[in-house]
Amino acid sequence: MAKPKTDPNYKVIAENRRxxxxYAIEDDLECGIMLTGSEVKSLRENSANVAESYAAVENGELWLVNSYIAPYERAMFPHEERRRRKLLVSRKELARLWNDTQRKGMTLVPLVMYFNHKGVAKLKIGIAKGKKNVDKRETEAKRDWNRQKERLLKERG
Structure with missing residues (x-):
């Protein structure tokens, strides 16, 4: 059986595993990011972090707040590391995001930053609701049970 072809341009830069x-992720959305040249070069070197960041709808625009992109060392004019970056979505998607965050009390959480198959930097954001400690324990218990189940199935063959 042949190996599936992997796209050489697709590359995950940063992932928010936490x-x-x-959060209980209800839906996700792919959006573009407005970046400077030195930021793109820095991302190509995998020097970014989206774990502590969030997205917010302000004045009819979607912004990525508190994301970290390391300064590119060979740039003449380095960028700010934690500046606000504009996210590019359609008006229809923006209206839906605003509705979810304002009326339903949801949060916009960045999940993955990556280069797509065309080599363009993209960000996948999740529309999420915060979990309580009870929910987190349930998730952990399910994960442990699935691991034990897999282990038992392997042993019995």
Whole structure:
């Protein structure tokens, strides 16, 4: 059986692994990011972090707040590391995001930052609701049970 072809341009830059533990993700959305040249070059070197960041709808625009992109060392004019970056979505999607955050009390959490198959930087954001400690324990218990189940199935063959 042949190996599936992987796209050489698709590359995950940063992943927010904690988001799925802390939040119940109801839906996700892919959006573009407005970046400077030195930020793109820095992202190509995998020097970014979205774990402590969030997205917010302000004045009819979607912004990524508190994300970290390391300064590119060979740039003449380096960028700010934690500046607010504009996210690019359609008006229809923006209206839906605003509705979810304002009326339903949801949060916009960045899940993954990556280069797509065309080599363009994208961000996948999740529309999420915060989990309580009870929910987190349930998630952990389910994960443990699934691990034990897999282990038992392997042993019995």
């Amino acid at each position: 988001a799925r533990y802390d």
